[in-house]
Amino acid sequence: MRFLIWALIGYCVYLMFKGRARKEVEAAKPAGEETHKDPVCGTYVTEDDAVIGLVEGERVYFCSMECLEKYRDKLEQK
Secondary structure: OHHHHHHHHHHHHHHHHHHHHHHHHHHHOOOOOOEEEOOOOOOEEEOOOOEEEEEOOEEEEEOOHHHHHHHHHHHHHO
8 A cells, every 4th residue: 555655656757757858848849930931932931031122011921032032123114
């Protein structure tokens, strides 16, 4: 009977430390980076990697300067 009680206590302690370790790992993960779709080629880019253009005061995210220039050319043709 004592063995059963000690085993139960040990299991509870194990679960307590396991839960704490999981929370620490989740806290260490970087927050999910928001991605944006390039309107020219359709590639998804993060805000850190994107080339940002302004169209009517709104930010538009591009994967490269080439796509930004193509987008500007399309706007000028309209």
